[in-house]
Amino acid sequence: MSAEVMDAPPQLVPLNAIFSTDFVEILVPVTTANTMDEVAAAVADHVEGKRVRAQPFRKVVVHRGRKLPGEMTVAEAGFAPLDHVAVEYDLEVPA
Amino acid sequence: MALLKREEWQDFVRDVDWTLTYVDDEAVYPEWFSGTGKVPREAWLAWEEDYKVSYQEYVYTQKEKEASTYAVKAALSRSDTFDHLDEGWKSATKMHFGGVAQVEYTATLAELKMARFGLNGAWRNMATFGQLDELRHNALTTYFGHELVVKDPQYDWTQKTYTTNDWVPISLRTLFDGxxxxxxxxxxxxxxxxxxxxxxxxxxxxxxxxxxxxxxxxNFANMISSIQTDEARHSQQGVATLQILAEHDPTRAQWVIDKAFWGSARAFSALTGPAMDYYTPLEHRKQSYREFMEEWIVDQFVRTIEDYGLKKPWFWDEFMRGLDTWHHSLHMGLWFWRPTIWWRPKAGVSKDERDWLREKYPNWEQTYGDKWDVIIDNVNANNVEATLPATLPYLCSLCHLPCCNPTQSRDGSWRVRNKPLSYDGKTYHFCSNGCRQIWWKDRDNVNHETLVDRFLAGQIQPMDVGGLLNYMSMTPDVMGDDADYEAWTKDYVGRPATGLAVPAGAQA
Known part of the structure; x- marks a missing residue:
């Protein structure tokens, strides 16, 4: 990542997101500074335990078919505004 | 003097047309309004319909219909019938009044356009009656709904809905403006x-x-039956026009019909599907939405287009599969985002109702049951707050309804799959392949921004739930809430429940 990106103030990145087996895509705003764990939590906050039963596993962000590491930031992952992400339970990793 | 027989005067009275001398045909019937396209101008001389109604006959018939509709209404207004109607059914009527009343006025404008720019005198004559029909429907629906405002302020949305920026009428305006x-x-x-x-x-x-x-x-049945008798007549303009267009430009006929069918199917899955399969009390349901669609739409539509040499639309398989999912997903969406609608949606998932849903839709439990179970368990844990929205559903850039159509995976599970499209530097999202394909082919005509687009563009301030509700003209006295939580949750009281949201203020 370039120094310019690292030094820039956090920018708002609205996402099209779906949580696990939920029935609908939702609008979830995050910032370029958020980590994938924070993105997963932001998406889950609208759905987990509300429409999809919470499971005792770690949540992982999937973007363009790639599972992204929890500590990676939105800026590092290269999310563009209105990109789609899915948040899935990683059934091999307990929460 | 002996009166002429009907067949001796009908055609030349109805088909009266101008012989233009001072202007040319294009000036009177410009292409951008009349749209003859590849059809030779003279081909429209063959335009014909079977009703051949005269103005005198029209007025007599309509007068009778009006008198009988209002007589039934007057008689019922002295009874307490309305007060004993099921709250779910009342919601079905509120959806109808709000979703239909002012659309009828837009239909008046469409008929007036055909009455002026139609390419044959008989067509313009038929459309003149059509615009009178639609004006009657607008007045009838507005009046019937408005009379109920004294009993329930949600009926005020009969008149109000179509001009608000609520996401449901934005969706309707996108379809009907198109x-x-x-x-x-x-x-x-x-x-x-x-x-x-x-x-x-x-x-x-x-x-x-x-x-x-x-x-x-x-009263409601009486009103809509009266309206339908007009539809049967003026809808004949469709096949009369198709007959000519299909002969000269079948590709255009196919495309135009296909996209209107798709848009209508999406709208009715939101407007009619939940009313039939969830709001109508179980003991009063005649058929499921899918059964009604198969009987009233699918067979008739396919027969009509095949009669004129057209094919089933390219999206047919996706549409047919959607009969098992579209309206169920939209029902869940309308229920979850209930503060944004002008009726009281009934969840309709008690054990008996779920038995019926499973019987009519064998995949219903596998697709929707798990999510309703979490909602039920939250209600029974006194955590209704967990069943209320805190963000927007992502809305489809074509139909403006939530992106919520699941498809089945190879492993049997049902998942909503993202359907994006990048165009001109922006990413658009769609609920279905059909919506995405139509948007792409018709992208220069699509002119409404979804509520999500407006929100992200900063048009809605403040950018929170309160700002959104205010933008949608939604006030606390009409804001939707469940008609009766206990009715559909009491069957499940006391069952063990895990994995629920932690109530606000409680420790995780």
Whole structure:
């Protein structure tokens, strides 16, 4: 990542997101500074335990078919505004 | 003097036309409004319909219909029938009044356009009656709904809905501006009288009328049945126009009908599907939404287009699969985002109701049961707050309804799959392949921004739930809430429940 990106103030990145087996895509705003764990939590906050039963596993962000590491930031992952992400339970990793 | 026989005067009275001398035909019937396209101008001389109504006959017939509709209404206004109607059924009527009343006025404009720019005298004559029909429907629906405002302020949205920026009327305006307001008259005749009226209004006006009678709402059934008798006549403009266009430009006929059918199918899955399969009390349901669609839409539509040499639309398989999912997903969406709607949605998932849903839709439990179970368990844990929205559903850039159509995976599970499209530096999202394909082919005509687009562009301030509700003109006195939580959750009280949201203020 370039120094310019690292030094820039956090920018708002609205996402099209779906949580696990939920029935609908939702609008979830995050910032370029958020980590994938924070993105997963932001998406889950609208759905987990509300429409999809919470499971005792770690949540992982999937973007363009790639599972992204929890500590990676939105800026590092290269999310563009209105990109789609899915948040899935990683059934091999307990929460 | 002996009166002429009907067949001796009908054609030349009805088909009267101008012989233009001071201006040319293009000046009177410009292409952008009349839309003859590849059809030779003289081909429209063959335009014909079977009703051949004279103005005198029209007035007599309509007078009778009006008198009888208002007589039934007057008689029922002295009874307490309305007070005993099921709250779920009342919601079905609120959806109808709000979703239909002012659309009828937009249909008046469409008929007026055909009455002026139609390419044959008989067509313009028929459309003149059509615009009078639609004006009657607008007045009738507005009046019937308005009379109930004293009993329930949500009925005020009969008149109000269509001009608000609530996401449901934005969706309706996108559809109807496309097929009624901005289309040339040839496309309009195929999209409105043919695809929309010959097909889909049957569903709302005939099938819903059956549910209304079963539910004891004679007044509503009486109103929509009266309207449907007009539709049957003026919708004949559709096949009359199709006959000519299919002969000279079948590719255009196919495309125009296909996209209007798709748009109508999406709208009715939101407007009619939940009313039939969830709001109508179980004991009063005649058929499921899918059964009504198969009987009233699918068979008739396919027969009509095949009669004129057209094919099933390219999206047919996706549409047919959607009969098992679209309206169920939209019902869940309307229920979860209930503060944004002007009726009281009934969840309709008690054990008996779920038995019925499983019988009618074998995949229902696997697709929706788990999510309703979490919602039920939250209600029973006194955490209704967990069943209320804190963000927007992502809305489809074509139909403006939530992106919520699941498809089955190879492993049998049902998942909503993202359907994006990048164009001109922006990413768009769609609920279905059909919506994405139509948007792409028609992208220069699509002119409404979704509520999500407006929100992200900063048009809605403040950017929170309160700002959104205010933008949608939603006030606390009409804001939707469940009609009766206990009715559909009491069957499940006391069962063990895990994995629920932690109530606000409680420790995790």
């Amino acid at each position: 097929i009624m307001t901005t289309s040339n008259v040839v496309d309009c005749a195929l999209q409105v009288p043919l695809a929309f009226e010959t097909g889909f209004t049957n569903l709302q006006f005939v099938a819903l009328s059956a549910d209304a009678l079963q539910s004891g709402d004679i």
